[in-house]
Amino acid sequence: MRRIDQLLANLGYCSRRDARSWLKAGRVTVKGELIKNPATKAAPEHVEVDGEPLDHPDGLLLLLHKPIGLVCSHEVREGPAVYDLLPERWRARNPVVTSVGRLDKDTSGLLLLTDQSQLVHRLTSPKHKVPKVYRATVDRDLEPALIDLFASGTLELEGEKGPLAPAALVIREPRVAELTLIEGKYHQVRRMFASQGWQVETLHRESFGALTLDHVAEGTWRELPLDAFDQGTP
Numbered sequence: 001m002r003r004i005d006q007l008l009a010n011l012g013y014c015s016r017r018d019a020r021s022w023l024k025a026g027r028v029t030v031k032g033e034l035i036k037n038p039a040t041k042a043a044p045e046h047v048e049v050d051g052e053p054l055d056h057p058d059g060l061l062l063l064l065h066k067p068i069g070l071v072c073s074h075e076v077r078e079g080p081a082v083y084d085l086l087p088e089r090w091r092a093r094n095p096v097v098t099s100v101g102r103l104d105k106d107t108s109g110l111l112l113l114t115d116q117s118q119l120v121h122r123l124t125s126p127k128h129k130v131p132k133v134y135r136a137t138v139d140r141d142l143e144p145a146l147i148d149l150f151a152s153g154t155l156e157l158e159g160e161k162g163p164l165a166p167a168a169l170v171i172r173e174p175r176v177a178e179l180t181l182i183e184g185k186y187h188q189v190r191r192m193f194a195s196q197g198w199q200v201e202t203l204h205r206e207s208f209g210a211l212t213l214d215h216v217a218e219g220t221w222r223e224l225p226l227d228a229f230d231q232g233t234p
């Protein structure tokens with residue numbers, strides 16, 4: 001049971017102060033009964049606003065097809081963000097909807113967004129070794145020697161403690177490769193190629209665990225059930 005004004009504020013409907021006027025205006029019911037007192041406690045599934053059940057009262061988990069040009073940061077000064085794609089009410093939620101790990105501004109592809117912080121920790125923890133597949137195009141023809149090097153678990157990147165975990169490289173075309181990582185260090189794919197003299201020109205994340213973008217169009221998302229990862233990583 002939660003206070004109605006707090007519930008509405010946390011789900012991004014309005015401020016706690018505005019919740020008072022919403023209640024006064026008769027917009028909120030609990031089990032069908034008009035509620036006027038903001039301190040009333042109710043189970044979220046019993047609350048309706050303007051005759052509609054509450055919007056995802058238990059939390060959000062989204063699989064977004066990130067376009068290039070958007071950052072995953074919440075810092076306004078870093079420019080347009082993936083969160084700008086979402087409905088205003090979701091952007092106003094508390095806890096905030098945030099990305100599970102990050103993709104660079106210039107990287108497109110599969111990005112999970114959620115307001116469930118324990119899920120973020122679980123899915124980004126190196127312990128869980130969730131495989132992520134990236135498709136990279138590079139500035140000159142790839143060499144098969146990269147396959148063994150990336151798979152070796154000996155490659156070191158400047159500024160990182162210890163070598164990178166083994167990563168699987170598949171060369172699809174002379175300048176196009178798929179790279180599977182089980183960790184997510186800052187700019188990892190670009191830095192891995194750069195360390196060997198290749199410049200990544202385009203980068204796209206194709207999958208996260210068993211999740212793929214399927215038919216999710218760029219700039220849109222599909223909702224996942226909150227328990228999507230309860231049986232391990234799909």
Ligand code: URA
Binds near residue numbers: 103107187
């Ligand atoms: N590696 C990168 O270099 N960039 C990303 O966005 C993700 C992985």
